[in-house]
Amino acid sequence: MAEIRGNAASVTFENVTKTYPGASTPAVDDISLAIEAGKLVTLLGPSGCGKTTTLRMIAGLEMPSSGRILIGGNDVTRLPATDRDVSMVFQSYALFPHMTVMENVSYGLRFSGHDKKEAASRARAGLELVGLTDFGARLPSELSGGQQQRVAVARALVLEPLVLLFDEPLSNLDAKLRRHVREEIREIQTKLGLTVVYVTHDQEEALAVSDRIIVMNKAVVAQDGTPRELYDAPANAFVADFIGEANILDCEVVAVQGDEATVRLGTLALKLPARGHQAGPAKLAVRPSRIEIGPAGAPQTIAGTLAKVTYTGSHLELVVATALGDVFVLSRNVDAPFQGGDAVGIGFPERGPVLIKA
């Protein structure tokens, strides 16, 4: 039986802009990217940020208005989808309803110059890879959502594409299945060493599945980095708030010495990594789970009053009214006897706050 191989290639965008006819603002504005071969890279952002347009330009379903796109070092800017060696798994799966699972999976193989026997053998290998060996004769409508999704993956994989694209592949699945399917996708990707570009608006999904995340906002790249970099060191308020939740607090950089900045936050003075900031007003992004909450008046805390306490089972959600504004805090200590109206103090441990641009 044939075996499905990985055929990874890099993807490069050079100053790519896409403006749809009749639109006043570009959907994708002067983006440059380099996606390494064999990595799973996620395009993450709110709806309308240009991530799907970016994906469709890699597929060749949209042509850029300007700029260059390279796949595996070859310029494919003007090449239509038919002639690009890129496969895509659609949000709706786009299985052809009038063809059986087997016919769906071997559809692309027939256009790639494989004879019937070869195509059938490769299609079977593809179905085996996604664990649907016995489902070849069924129609897509006779499969569950998760199975349909796997057929769509198999159909894309058997072509051994240079790049495999996923457009929100989990959005039509129920919550429990999502975790399972995304692990499967990741497993296949690492096993075959594929280059995968994955579009999602779900930050948790992105953090869990990616080698690298490209956060997009308003047609430009907001930040590009590993999941940990994005979470722990967001570049700006948008990324901080979009990936996980964050309190954005006004502060002032008093002095910078080498890599270390002295920051005044209300009554506190904090020593933080400078991250290129100069003295002057700035903002701090603080994860709710990285704020400590203690009794009022404790040293190195800011005084506040508990405005709201919500019990969610695994943790407490607290809103603390302070001189800096309302601060949102998550506390693991569900047994603490907090009540609305209590006077408390909030503290910022060393790796908590991150300096971002004002």
Added chain:
Amino acid sequence: MRFRQTRGPLEPIVVLWMAIGWVGFALLPWYGIEDGFFGFSWLFDGYPVDSKFAPALVLALKGEKLWLAPLGFLLAAPLLLWGRNKSDPVFGRLLVIGGAAGFGWLLFQGFAIGLHGWQFSWLTSLFGDLGDRQFGMGYGALLVSGAFLFLLTLGIAARGAVGGDVFVVSSIGFVVAVVSIFIFMPILMMLANAMQTDDGGYSLVVFLAKLLSSRLWSLDCLAGGNRCGVAWNSLLLAVLVGLLTMFLGLVFALVVTRTGFRYGKLLRALTVLPIITPAFVIGLAIILLFGLSGAVTQSVAGVFGIQPTRWVYGLPGLLIAQVLAFTPIAFLVLIGVVEGVSPSMEEASQTLRASRWQTFWTVSLPLMRPGLANAFLLGFIESMADFGNPLVLSGNYDVLSTEIFFAIVGAQNDAALAAILALVLLGFTLGAFYAQRFWIGRRSYTTVTGKGDAGVHPRLPNGLTRALYVIAGLWTAFTVLVYAVIFYGSFVRLWGVDQSLTLQHYKKAFAVSWNEFGIHWSGSAWSSFWTTMEIALISAPLTAGIGLLTAYLLVRQNFRGKNAFEFATMLSFAIPGTVIGVSYIIAFNVPPIELTGTGIILVLSFIFRNMPVGVRAGVASMSQIDRSLDESSLTLGANSWQTFRRVILPLLRSAMLAALVYSFVRAMTAISAVIFLVSARYDLSTSYIVGRVENNEYGIAIAYSTVLIVVMLVVIGLMQLVVGSRNIGRRGIQKGDGGWSVRTNVSLPGTASGPTTIVGAG
């Protein structure tokens, strides 16, 4: 990159079109052959040397018709691309220039040189008398023009239009070319004809004088005279018919959807009637009922002792017949509109303390207003375009559509007058069409999403319900009576004189006997019946094909000028059949395209009359196929042609079948356009029947009509069976058909066949 570019010195598709062009130029007779497109006696009749049958190349070598020679050079031009790549800018530019120049020259020489040498006086004054002439184009010219057209589109595609997609660009080019040649060119030539003065010149003044003549626009009847202008007559009739059909359509729609009426399905079945009934049949039935010797007239005269009159001929009869014929169309449109009003609006109104009456008057009805206007305009256009009923019923009440006909066939034989009348008629229908598309189209409150809000429509107030039942019941009874009269009348020996039953009409029309040669179709109707079948069977697949292709381009592709393209293809909705008929005999009676008297002109008129039916069917079902299906096919390496063939067409099977059947049925029942185009050799059922009516042979006419209706019923029934069973195994959501519906009897295949929503099996 999938490596599958074929590396030859010349793109294979360029070679293909060049080869086709050269076959047309060097091998096939350039001019049309007199014994018809499918006659092949020319092969043994002096071909290829005889100038009548010679290919263009031979003509040029003989030194005749030298104006054809440049075409040969232009056909050879793509050879300059030897060794050049498709992405080379020269490639696209050369093909565009060569193709456009060739196509343009071919058209120019065709129009410039006709039966009497130069066709335009400025050419004569420029070059002097030509001393030669040419006939209509034939096979050779057909292939060569096709070759030039597609070389041109290849060039446009190579320059990057529509993503460089050859299939899509070629399809657009093809549709634009045929629509221009077979819809716009005839209309323009008709316009030119209307501006022509008696001595052959062109004059706007003469045109305006004719256009504004009192025959068209006189208001005599208001001032006590006996006749108003034809245009006013048509307008009055159309407005009345529009209002009445809108009203009755609304009544039926409300009965079916808002009163808990249990036999709604049966009422919906009534909507199939106008599809299968030739237009004049209703008129015939009205004559049988209310004519001078009509059943109703006679009995009323007998009971009250009054002299029977011919009161029904004219406005009253026309009104009754047209309202009968077109109410089902308004019903079909309004059912979608009434269902489209969101129930939650009405429920909200009721929770705000409005009674059922108040809810109906203040919420439901206003929300339906755009739909009502839509139904009115459809009725208006239908009435304007109707030809069959006025032909048998109009009496002294002249309307535009029949005046056009009599201007051509009557003693006057005045093509210029016919053209003027046709232009006025076209003005009215296009105005209504424009209003419908651009004014009402943007004002629809009903949203047909297929999902619909939760909630149920509230019942109507009881009094209103009762009134609706009465009106709908009476009208239904009347409709049934009309069809019963047709059926019964076909067995009556001589209506009004000798009511005894007989089969003689059927025998006379459809007798079959056996003789030594086998079956002998001895009935008088058989010849026209089989001709109609043949023409309808030939035109149906062509109509469906071009319709679906156009629908694909409209729904799935984006290209510059798409709005104009859409408007142009939909425009033929609004062109009345009589106008098409007149413009065809004006345009295709002389070179370069000589078609009158052939079967081809009938086929062509059907294709372009009925093309919107195919477009509608295609657009309706294609917009329900998720676009990601095409895109996934493209990313899997199929090109757009393969995607069209393997993914879209199979999913459109039911739409295809519907388009096929409806174009077939329409071809069988059409009268307005074809009555101008039929010939002794190619007579059609409908024109044969009208001929019998004119000879007062009502018996045969009615018997023949009955047979046609039954045949159509069987065809539609079979289609419903097949389409119905095709939908199994797919997820289907019934979708209401709202908003813009179609101009004519049949074009609602979407509603009739119950379209299915096809998404990517997600």
